[in-house]
Amino acid sequence: MGLKGSKLYSIFAMKCPKCHKGQLFKSKAAYSRNMGAMHKTCEHCGERFEPEPGFYFGAAYVSYALTVALWVAWYVAIITFESLGMYTFSFQEDAVTFIVGGIILLIVLLPLIYRFSRSIWINMFVSYSEEAHGRGA
Ligand SMILES: [Zn+2]
Numbered sequence: 838m839g840l841k842g843s844k845l846y847s848i849f850a851m852k853c854p855k856c857h858k859g860q861l862f863k864s865k866a867a868y869s870r871n872m873g874a875m876h877k878t879c880e881h882c883g884e885r886f887e888p889e890p891g892f893y894f895g896a897a898y899v900s901y902a903l904t905v906a907l908w909v910a911w912y913v914a915i916i917t918f919e920s921l922g923m924y925t926f927s928f929q930e931d932a933v934t935f936i937v938g939g940i941i942l943l944i945v946l947l948p949l950i951y952r953f954s955r956s957i958w959i960n961m962f963v964s965y966s967e968e969a970h971g972r973g974a
Contacts, residue, residue, distance in 0.1 A: 854963035882969035900954035
């Protein structure tokens with residue numbers, strides 16, 4: 838079966854959770870001026886991407902979870918690289934470098950975190966429909 842038709846596909850491809858064909862965001866590139874702009878409805882099946890006002894307020898919780906996961910991944914990465922002796926200074930001994938590096942990483946990844954949190958959030962409420970997938974052109 839693979840990723841097609843699964844929630845993971847919708848989340849990572851930033852596709853409509855219902856038909857997996859329409860795009861959630863107007864711009865494909867996360868690093869563009871309109872990175873946050875979403876379609877109101879799905880271009881393919883007509884699914885509403887904002888079922889109620891303030892729907893994405895809850896996406897902040899997802900964003901928070903992703904941020905925590907990112908810090909954990911960042912920490913695991915540096916202790917791994919350090920154990921491999923890949924650099925001479927120590928992030929573990931230098932908390933400031935660890936925190937500054939983590940914040941820079943966070944800022945760089947912010948557009949992706951923003952999009953993923955919305956993509957994950959809508960996927961928690963809308964399920965894939967074979968019928969919607971086949972609808973339209
Ligand atoms: Zn759709």
